[in-house]
Amino acid sequence: xxxxxxxxxxxxxxxxxxxxxxxxxxxxxxxxxxxxxxxxxxxxxxxxxxxxxxxxxxxxxxxxxxxxxxxxxxxxxxxxxxxxxxxxxxxxxxxxxxxxxxxxxxxxxxxxxxxxxxxxxxxxxxxxxxxxxxxxxxxxxxxxxxxxxxxxxxxxxxxxxxxxxxxxxxxxxxxxxxxxxxxxxxxxxxxxxxxxxxxxxxxxxxxxxxxxxxxxxxxxxxxxxx
Numbered sequence: 683x684x685x686x687x688x689x690x691x692x693x694x695x696x697x698x699x700x701x702x703x704x705x706x707x708x709x710x711x712x713x714x715x716x717x718x719x720x721x722x723x724x725x726x727x728x729x730x731x732x733x734x735x736x737x738x739x740x741x742x743x744x745x746x747x748x749x750x751x752x753x754x755x756x757x758x759x760x761x762x763x764x765x766x767x768x769x770x771x772x773x774x775x776x777x778x779x780x781x782x783x784x785x786x787x788x789x790x791x792x793x794x795x796x797x798x799x800x801x802x803x804x805x806x807x808x809x810x811x812x813x814x815x816x817x818x819x820x821x822x823x824x825x826x827x828x829x830x831x832x833x834x835x836x837x838x839x840x841x842x843x844x845x846x847x848x849x850x851x852x853x854x855x856x857x858x859x860x861x862x863x864x865x866x867x868x869x870x871x872x873x874x875x876x877x878x879x880x881x882x883x884x885x886x887x888x889x890x891x892x893x894x895x896x897x898x899x900x901x902x903x904x905x906x907x908x
Contacts, residue, residue: 683710683761683762684710686761687710688706688708688717690757691754691757691782692706694750695750698749698750700726701722701723701724701725702722706718706719709829711797711829712788713785714783714784714785714786714829715766715786716783716835716900717782718885719781720778720779721778722778723775723778727742727775740775743773747771750769754769755769762786764786766784769782769784770784770889770891770898772900773887774885777885781887781900781902800828801880802879805874805875805878806826806875806878806879806901807826809874809875810824810836812871813866814838814897816869818843821840821897822839822840823838824837824838832903832904832905833900833903835899836899836900837897837898838896838898839894839896841895858892859892862888867886867888870886870899875901881903883901883903883904884902886900886902887900
């Protein structure tokens with residue numbers, strides 16, 4: 683299933699962006715599906731980055747993703763035989779990496795114990811609460827799942843402050859999202875998390891569902907030492 687999703691998702695990205703990722707790593711582990719992209723940067727995007735215009739690249743990608751998301755949602759639902767929530771995404775343009783992810787509608791009793799109770803979970807939740815409080819306010823609730831040896835995803839609820847809600851209501855959702863991406867990644871203390879995890883962090887991604895006042899953080903870890 684993962685290889686089939688990787689092939690179809692790669693083609694979808696290539697058809698819209700003009701260039702697909704060099705590689706895709708698909709994880710289907712309830713309650714999430716993630717697609718980690720590597721070496722993903724179109725030639726024109728590279729030109730814009732050389733001109734220090736990363737914001738334009740992100741804005742253009744947001745427009746393209748609005749076209750891709752419905753097709754990708756249908757694809758993932760068909761492949762997983764589960765209802766798939768909204769497709770979310772983030773990029774690390776400097777590393778030419780990205781993440782696409784969505785929640786699967788599943789029974790909570792289907793989750794594995796090691797997904798819910800993993801090493802350094804307490805410290806990760808404390809760090810998520812710390813930087814979220816500094817950027818906005820303390821979350822009402824934090825959940826996290828370790829999908830595999832290299833992927834941890836967290837979900838924060840009730841994090842938006844009044845000014846952010848007002849920006850969303852007055853049509854500045856896009857600008858808010860772009861600003862929050864940069865701010866939150868800057869605030870996360872990855873060195874501390876690497877210490878408690880005893881594993882290097884390769885990438886950090888963030889995204890939000892503003893309608894439900896929910897934020898996500900995904901940590902992509904380096905392969906553990908054998």
